[in-house]
Amino acid sequence: MGSQQTEQRAQVLPAASGSTTTVRLHRSNILAFFRAFDSFLVIGTLWMSLFLVGVSWNNSYTWLGVVAITAFVYFTESNEVYHLWRGFSTPALANRLLLAWLGTSIVLLIVALILGLIVNVNLTAILSWLVITPVVIIFCHWLRRKFLALFRRQSSQRRIAIVGATPLGQRLTTAIQNLPWMGYQIQGYYDDRQPSGDPLRRLDDNEMRVEGTLANLQTAARNGEVDMIFITLPMAAERRVRKLVHELADTTVSAYIIPDVFGFDLLHSRLTAFQGIPAVSIYDSPLADQGLNKRLFDIICTLGILALAAIPMLIVAIGVKLDSPGPILFKQARYGVGGEKIKVWKFRSMKVCEDDGQVIQATRNDPRITRFGAMLRRTSLDELPQLFNVLEGSMSLVGPRPHAVSHNEFYRAQIQGYMLRHKVKPGITGLAQISGFRGETETMDKMVGRIAYDLDYIRNWSLALDIKILFLTAFRGFVGQSAY
Known part of the structure; x- marks a missing residue:
């Protein structure tokens, strides 16, 4: 019995009674x-x-x-x-x-x-x-x-091995090479799997040179040839990852697990933690932390634009009134941030003020459009009253353009991820509008293209991008062949 015990390795308890294991944020x-x-x-x-x-x-x-x-x-x-x-x-x-x-x-x-x-x-x-x-x-x-x-480079480079000949491992390599001041030196890739032609599982040998198997890596780690190991295997390889981590406990290397969350269609992903419990968001809003900055930017810029646009807006209001009977302004229901319904203001450009479940998108030579309204729609001057929506906080200067509620309900069932555009406030102008997707979207392909730009805006949002879009709107966003 005693000899049997000496041959078996003792298991260390995960944590002492009453203690809590947490993940701490690395700081410099x-x-x-x-x-x-x-x-x-x-x-x-x-x-x-x-x-x-x-x-x-x-x-x-x-x-x-x-x-x-x-x-x-x-x-x-x-x-x-x-x-x-x-x-x-x-x-x-x-x-x-x-x-x-x-x-x-x-x-x-x-x-x-x-x-x-x-x-x-x-x-x-x-x-x-x-x-x-x-x-x-x-x-x-x-x-x-x-x-x-x-x-x-001269004194304290840390030697790194990457587990997994995967696109994530390739991306990690590029990131490390772009950070020479971190002092990392990549020793090589290690993977037991053979190339299968599926790049999501294992890259081909001509794309990534593999130094050896996981057994070779363990030998290198025990011999002190590696300081840090980054595991970039797919999430489906959990059993293999657990086995490797268990065996690395017999070495002194620092092991890091990089979850392959990039296999998801990330919107605006953030890393956060709750009392040491790490979490990575998949569909998040870029304004969860930056909402105040964007709000201040909207208010300051909107007040400046209103100071310049006050007289032109008065002239437009007179033109609308003289051109055809009806109200100068009208409001339509739209979806705002979080899918909440808002009322969007516009100068009236049609003989009707549609705001029901069957709003028909404007088309070329649409008989509902007034003569003066046609000019307003081509130049987007009919959108100017939405500056007041920005001031009240239901809209932003820059963001995905709001669609009629009935159009939203139709397209959300047709286009994957359509409702994610409502993770931010709708805007008077947006990335899609300066990229050629302004006005009528008479085909599904055009709407898919518009949504793709809307989601790219959310993924890459910054105040600098908002400034760029506002600047380009002056040259590309106010007029367009598809604006009726």
């Missing part, structure tokens, strides 16, 4: 330092700008400094600048830092006007500060990455 002390260092740079560049111009520090500059640090910390955090897991490329990081400083500059301007600080500061020094600061911050981050890449 270097990025934590730079979070504080960037705040120091904001104040330092302000002091330097005043010194170069020969201006003494006063309380107005103290206020501006405090507001700048507070706003910059907020915008960098909302842009996930200091989140290690994002792994931005250097140009992408520079872009996010610039956007954060642009938001900071706008906040500074508003605060300075409200508090009357402008009369007490030197504008030359302030303008120099606003220009110098992002350049200095971006340069410091670039220098940090260059130094880390050089240091780790």
Whole structure:
């Protein structure tokens, strides 16, 4: 009995009684330092700008400094600048830092006007500060990455093995190669499976060179030839993954499991955790964390547009009234964010005001359209009253265009993922509209194309994308051959 016990390996209990196993988020002390260092740079560049111009520090500059640090910390955090897991490329990081400083500059301007600080500061020094600061911050981050890449390449590279000759493993390789400052060196791929012609299971040998089997990997791990192992096998290989992880307990390598969630048609996926329990969303809204930023952007831009469009809107209202009998404005039921029904305002462009279960889409030479209304629809001027929908919060300047309720109910049964476009507020203009899918969608293919652009907008949303769409709308979105 005793000899039998010595031959069997003892099993370690999963956790002591009363303890809880959780997954902790990996954090970077270097990025934590730079979070504080960037705040120091904001104040330092302000002091330097005043010194170069020969201006003494006063309380107005103290206020501006405090507001700048507070706003910059907020915008960098909302842009996930200091989140290690994002792994931005250097140009992408520079872009996010610039956007954060642009938001900071706008906040500074508003605060300075409200508090009357402008009369007490030197504008030359302030303008120099606003220009110098992002350049200095971006340069410091670039220098940090260059130094880390050089240091780790010469002294502390971590050797990585990837389990699974899969598209996910290939994608991981590309990501690691784009992050040289992380100090990772890929030793190779390991997989027991033979190529089957199915790229979702195992890539062919000409696409990915496999170093050996999982048994070879375990030998390399025991011999200290590998520091980290990333498992990228498909989710269906759970039993094989469990067996491998169990056997890796006989080594000192750090093992990571990368779930192949990319096999799903992800909308806007986010990684989150609940008291250490990790979760990855499949169909999520990009505005779950950024809704306030987009809302502030909508309000500021809408007020500016209304200031410019007030007189043209008055002229349009007079034209609608003189052209045909009926109301100047009318509202139609649409689906808003979350599929909630909203009322959308428009200038009347037809002789009828349809808002029932049988709304018929406008077509070429539609007899319902008035003469003046035809011009409004071609130029999208009939949509201008939706600026008030934006102000009240039921719509956004940019987003998927709202369809009639009856059209929604029809297409949701015909097009997979159609209702996912309602994960964000509908917009006055959108990515589909500047990409050629404006106006009538008389075929299913055209509607499928429009929905594809709507979902791409949600997947890739950013304030920069909204600004780009608004800019291109001026050239592509107001007129179109399919707008009747």
